[in-house]
Amino acid sequence: MMVKNAYEEFLRLTGFEEEEMAEYLPEWRKASEKLGLTEEDMRFAVQERLPDHFALELEGIRKLLGCFVKETIDLTKAGEYKQRGTKIVYGILPAVLHFYYALKLTAPERIFVSFPDIFITFVMNSFFHKLAPYLEEAEKTGIPYGCRHCALNKTRYAIRRLGIIPSPDINWIWGFVCDEGPKTDEFIQLYHDPEWKTYVTRLPHDQPLGTVEDEVIERVEYLAAQMKDGFESVQKEIGIKVSEEKIKEVIDIWQKYAAKVSELGRLMSADPQPLGAVSGRFFWEGLFTPFNTGIESMDKALDITIKEVRQRVSNKEGILPQGAPKLLIYSMHPSVPWIAKMFEENGVGIPLSEFFVLTKKQLRPPSFEDPYMAAAEGWLRTSGMVNPGYQAEQICEKMTTHKVDGMVFGLMDFDRWLGSSHRLLARMVEEKTQLPVFYIEGDNWDDRDYSPEALRTRIESICEIMKMRKA
């Protein structure tokens, strides 16, 4: 395909309307330049990466990708916002996004919120396969290659070093799962940016294996108190007061969005599988990462996608034949989209990522009126972050709900906590379900060490084993 204007075509493929071009085309060119993206990168995205991995024939998917492009453009303008006096608040996964949205809703024009590494990682690797220069930048300045160092932390460090994002007024970070996140921010502050100010909220993993943590009132109260301390420190730092009503409002918005995403998950579990795993995966990010440009565009894209996918389900249209085996995967990330594609090309679907699929309990309204207690309870219901024993129970529920034939763990080698607990989890899930459970060594953000050829035999073997079992 000959592409005259690759930048324009990129925006078209990511759901931008013709009438938006005049506004967004120059902005996208400017943002691309700042990010180190060239015309050649645009052509690669337009001609290979996007059509190979995303269901661009669906308007909802195009619009979804556009939400990430708009957010990235916005992120590259954070420095300008700061110069105009906007307060900059960053966070990192696995934060509770309600508080960041509550800030934004309270003072939309005066606050910029972002988990900047998430958007850069998503856009640079999923669309352009070009995150490596950022990772290399971090590696040559002190965060070594390999050794379970997370691409998100490296990216955050690199984009600050390269001047893509400004210093925050406050960076509220969460040492819930990973100790490396807060350490990275100390490193940035010590050796690169003295103005990189952080507040850390922590949660020790001191509960016995299998504890249902959201039902232990002391645990919920402890976490709620930690969140409240953190949020009060952020408000004090930026001089903006947020009412508890705003947090409740956000929790309500989140619940509605979660219900819709779960409906998409239900549709993606249909037989035949109506949509490739990579295409829909971006919607789940809306549950965990705040958008400074707001959740409304994501919500609209989700509505369109649900309608389009529902039609496919009703027409029995699928990306795989009816009856094809399907596996729940722990986390399939679009940064390394060829993994899902390799499964699908070999006749096995991996429609959903366990980490992001919600249980019935997670979809229930909170048990507490107090917004901090409600947020803490909600977070502890996400067992994946805290307790493998409880998580194994939840995985079994998800496997039953979505009628999968087995499960794939792994691809979390970048994370010391999640990466190490996977073998244990895999064993527990296999014993409980008696379904086949597989493990893939790898890093779902960064595929420099895991080429398609290195993993091909493993993935194709899993697919053949599943097809033989199902036959």
Place this chain on the structure above:
Amino acid sequence: MFAGIDIGSVTTKAVIINDKEETLAFSLIPTRFDRQESGAEALKLALCSTRKTNDDIKYIVSTGYGRRAFSSSDKVLPEIVCHASGTKLLFPEVKTIIDIGGQDSKVIELDKNGAVSRFEMNDKCAAGTGRFLEVLTERILNLRIDEIGPLALRSKQPCTLSSVCTVFAESEIISLLSEHWAKEDIAYGISRAIAKRVIGMGAGGQIGFEEPIVFSGGVARNIGVAKALEEELGKKIISPENPQLTAALGAAVFAKEHSKRTEASQQPLRKSIENSNNTKD
């Protein structure tokens, strides 16, 4: 007749079987840069001894690292399932397969029906593979690869290698040689390092190494490594007469099964080998 072609990183194997799954012929050649050519040559050599032609082959399945490059195959399958199928034909009771080839090592567990229930393999590191053995033997000990097994069996005080990284183990062996360790003790130390690495990989994937355990792949010809595996596991290890052929044999068995299915579905069986031989990957 049905053919299985296993295009590995070091050698290419072809096995031809009949309707009764009896091996009619096989061949084994070094893999060339052009994997299509390697597969075609191995098949041609195997066919020679049967006095049959390409047209007598009803179906071909290719496997191994070069499997996708062999355009003459009717179906491509990963080697894990082919190893299981070929080994089960030779040892119907097999429960565990340890296969150590040129650049990878695999541990495969079979359930009571002979289907693969678990497997583990090295995805990105050559430690514990034939390449590891080759580098340390030929480059450092100055021995031929077939000499190291018998030599290792003469060891009285085997050394311990602290690293299974091919590069670091090389430096370690140079140090051991300068400390005047006997070659046989180093040879058995290398064998033990391979055994520990492969057993650890399987155990990490919850494989229980239930007997019968079959050891296949090129490294299975090394009696030092076989002994080290038995010692480390405390279990008996058995090997086929031709341990490098199990994946090709399994591929041939799949070729027979797929041929029957294809016949039943009345689809055209296969394209001509001569025509497809010209196609390169």
